[in-house]
Amino acid sequence: MPESGRLDLRPRACRLESRHGRLKVCATRRALLLTPLVVAAADSVVTVPVRIAIDKRPKFGEERLTYWRGIWDQAWGDFAKVGVRLDAKTVDGEIKRSPADRPIFVGLDRSVLNIVVTDHIPMLWDQGRALRGVAFRYDGYDTVLIALNYAVRHQVPFFSVNTCEHELLHVFLGDIFERPPGALKGQWREYRIEGYGSRMWLFGAGAAVREGARRYLARFNFGSRPQ
Numbered sequence: 001m002p003e004s005g006r007l008d009l010r011p012r013a014c015r016l017e018s019r020h021g022r023l024k025v026c027a028t029r030r031a032l033l034l035t036p037l038v039v040a041a042a043d044s045v046v047t048v049p050v051r052i053a054i055d056k057r058p059k060f061g062e063e064r065l066t067y068w069r070g071i072w073d074q075a076w077g078d079f080a081k082v083g084v085r086l087d088a089k090t091v092d093g094e095i096k097r098s099p100a101d102r103p104i105f106v107g108l109d110r111s112v113l114n115i116v117v118t119d120h121i122p123m124l125w126d127q128g129r130a131l132r133g134v135a136f137r138y139d140g141y142d143t144v145l146i147a148l149n150y151a152v153r154h155q156v157p158f159f160s161v162n163t164c165e166h167e168l169l170h171v172f173l174g175d176i177f178e179r180p181p182g183a184l185k186g187q188w189r190e191y192r193i194e195g196y197g198s199r200m201w202l203f204g205a206g207a208a209v210r211e212g213a214r215r216y217l218a219r220f221n222f223g224s225r226p227q
């Protein structure tokens with residue numbers, strides 16, 4: 001028991017060092033050993049600039065916006081666990097229709113990854129399937145579209161993960177730059193994405209996701225692309 005009458009809860013190695021007047025040296029040595037690990041961890045984080053455009057056409061109430069925030073916070077946290085930081089800014093947006101019924105997006109930015117939050121996916125992509133979300137390149141915009149009428153938070157591992165997380169994984173793993181796959185390959189790709197999302201959710205595992213996000217940023221040189 002130390003002279004102060006308190007238990008000494010320091011690690012045993014440091015207590016032994018202190019008896020010989022070398023506690024400061026021990027602490028310094030430990031700090032030096034840990035510093036490279038801290039620096040490496042900081043260097044491994046990939047920051048992705050994101051613009052969240054809330055479609056004003058559905059006139060979402062506070063309940064719906066709170067539901068969206070729950071989806072976003074969960075996805076943000078899972079990506080953060082694997083070293084992908086989503087640096088997001090929220091703005092007002094709108095999905096208009098052209099005379100040919102092509103969607104016209106208002107509020108997007110070509111220099112960042114865009115997430116559009118709306119009530120349902122336009123027919124151009126949905127085709128009557130009541131999709132929860134979709135990821136694509138459209139008129140030079142890298143875009144994730146979330147349908148709040150159907151979007152979910154995590155439900156069942158490997159079968160139903162967070163909708164926003166699922167669609168962002170399609171972006172980071174390069175799926176939006178490939179031709180639409182056939183039925184069988186498309187199902188396999190969806191299951192692959194559910195697997196990545198589940199491992200992030202349950203185990204905080206996602207080295208391949210972080211590397212995919214890094215390649216995505218390098219490929220498009222965000223921040224210097226025209227808006």
